Amino acid sequence: MATKEKLLEIKNLKQYFNEGKPNMVKAIDGLNFDIFRGETLGLVGESGCGKSTTGRTIIRLYDATDGEVLYEGENVHGKKSKKELLKFNRKMQMIFQDPSASLNPRMTVADCIAEGIDIHGLAKNRKERLARVHELLETVGLNKEHANRYPHEFSGGQRQRIGIARALAVEPDFIIADEPISALDVSIQAQVVNLMKKLQKEKGLTYLFIAHDLSMVKYISDRIGVMYFGKMVELADADELYNNPMHPYTRSLLSAIPQPDPDTERSRKRVTYDPNSHGYGKDELVEMREVRPGHFVLCSEAEYKMYQEKYAVK
Structure with a gap:
């Protein structure tokens, strides 16, 4: 390659x-x-x-x-x-x-x-x-x-x-x-x-x-x-980001995209992002970490482990 x-x-x-x-x-x-x-x-x-x-x-x-x-x-x-x-x-x-x-x-x-x-x-x-x-x-x-x-x-x-x-x-x-x-x-x-x-x-x-x-x-x-x-919260290949959005803000953005099918549009759930939901400690290191190959997310060490378990490459 x-x-x-x-x-x-x-x-x-x-x-x-x-x-x-x-x-x-x-x-x-x-x-x-x-x-x-x-x-x-x-x-x-x-x-x-x-x-x-x-x-x-x-x-x-x-x-x-x-x-x-x-x-x-x-x-x-x-x-x-x-x-x-x-x-x-x-x-x-x-x-x-x-x-x-x-x-x-x-x-x-x-x-x-x-x-x-x-x-x-x-x-x-x-x-x-x-x-x-x-x-x-x-x-x-x-x-x-x-x-x-x-x-x-x-x-x-x-x-x-x-x-x-x-x-x-x-x-x-x-x-x-x-x-x-x-x-x-x-x-x-x-x-x-x-x-x-x-x-x-x-x-x-x-x-x-x-x-x-x-x-x-x-x-x-x-x-x-x-x-x-002012911060990058997620970075990945286009298809990867759409298929496996990890950061809650990314998921909220994707959930807001209108669907062309009326039935799907009525039934789909929108995600609301709360920036206070992370609950970071005062001295907690929050940085971009690679969860999947080429897929980076702004997260703490605890969130990183959670993302790895949830989105591990199978």
């Missing part, structure tokens, strides 16, 4: 806002996980759990309070020259949640997409620049005639395709997709996700896919991490 290559390593990452003040918010509080080259890691959790902050801290839109983000072994948050930052920004790009807000309404689609091309000097002249824009538009399922239009002339799904084209313009290896389908109609969501899967296969991309729609996350992700109040 081939060894997976780590593209990104997150080590004890913390992001505190208003640090040292009475209203301090621990948006990310000690995250540890890896992302392997060529995979899609889904990151899920309720609103306000720190998913988007995680993505923005990884790509340096926020400076980390503590911890490390290692991309190909190099610390993203270390001191860097302008040249080093440009090199890093070309490798890692972001697709934002709101395609309307992420595109400059005063710029044509061609200029929006070509912004990265201009910054990194990837086109020798205007003709090459325009040819590259046309190629990117066609790659994401739009026409080259769209290049001279403005963002407001497009639908939400089309604007998100433009956002994807802009992210692809600098030929990155890693893309953070921050809830890229949440602002879209359900009928358009599958089209955008299928486009992302197609591009990943063609270009060997690696994704961090942030969302709160667990059914869609399962469809696109190889592995899924579940966040709760």
Whole structure:
């Protein structure tokens, strides 16, 4: 079996806002996980759990309070020259949640997409620049005639395709997709996700896919991490997580997914998560532990033994 290559390593990452003040918010509080080259890691959790902050801290839109983000072994948050930052920004790009807000309404689609091309000097002249824009538009399922239009002339799904084209313009290896389908109609969501899967296969991309729609996350992700109040509570392969959810918060999220069958929907039981139900002691060590191969859960030593007995591989 081939060894997976780590593209990104997150080590004890913390992001505190208003640090040292009475209203301090621990948006990310000690995250540890890896992302392997060529995979899609889904990151899920309720609103306000720190998913988007995680993505923005990884790509340096926020400076980390503590911890490390290692991309190909190099610390993203270390001191860097302008040249080093440009090199890093070309490798890692972001697709934002709101395609309307992420595109400059005063710029044509061609200029929006070509912004990265201009910054990194990837086109020798205007003709090459325009040819590259046309190629990117066609790659994401739009026409080259769209290049001279403005963002407001497009639908939400089309604007998100433009956002994807802009992210692809600098030929990155890693893309953070921050809830890229949440602002879209359900009928358009599958089209955008299928486009992302197609591009990943063609270009060997690696994704961090942030969302709160667990059914869609399962469809696109190889592995899924579940966040709760700034902490990762469970991490496993997508099928493993859905078939054997261990942490009570994960079980509560999965129980909330609507079922297409009315009879099943009426009879199914929803799980309510009570964060106080664990009853951890003051000095009890609570950390991510591997209960099954590749399946990690945030738990105490006592919970770990209980999970092992209940979910042992047979």
